[in-house]
Amino acid sequence: MFKVFYKLPICSLSLKSDGEFLTEVDFCFEENFEENSCELLEFANWELKNYFSKKLKVFKTPLKIQGTSFEIKVYKALMQIPYGQTVTYKELAEIINHPKAFRAVGNANSKNIIPIFIPCHRVLAKNSIGGYNGGINIKKFLLQNEGVKI
Incomplete structure (x- = not known):
């Protein structure tokens, strides 16, 4: 290791x-x-x-993506959210064809062990920034680094 x-x-x-x-x-x-x-x-x-330093928008580092098949589907969808853009948990659930599974999407995000490279910080709650395993201040820092207005 x-x-x-x-x-x-x-x-x-x-x-x-x-x-x-x-x-x-x-x-x-x-x-x-x-x-x-x-x-x-x-x-x-x-x-x-x-x-x-805002020079890289897509990571190429090989990742060992682990989890249930649903979680892996969520993680792969997260990696398709463009730099500097956000979606809601509900929108992400719709993207993966599980429109009612927005809470499960949030749960999968909370289990993401490769944050930033799998950009779960780009997912927001409907009326707020939502949660983040690293803490809300780190989520805000990451979003602001990408130019997202909080």
Whole structure:
């Protein structure tokens, strides 16, 4: 298992890889492990640097997408939401042909272990920003970085 950090002004990201795929991204406030990088994580860090400097809009880092078939369907749909755009949980449910499953879509988003690369921050509640595993401040930070007005 390989691990590195990526520092943001608001927190750090812990990136994990099996050497072939990015397997996990965590928001953290302490860097409490020794880094052990690999080529894939160096590429992921390069992509993050370019994403946060607004030069990259689509990630190419290979991801190990895991979950139920429904969750994987949600994650693949999330990766189709363009940079700087948002959808509601209901709209995402309609996109994946499960129009009444907007709560299940929200639940799948909450289980996303590769945030940013699988951009669940681009999904909003009907009348609010909605929730986010990293916290609302991080969600706002990510959306504002993409130019979304909050």
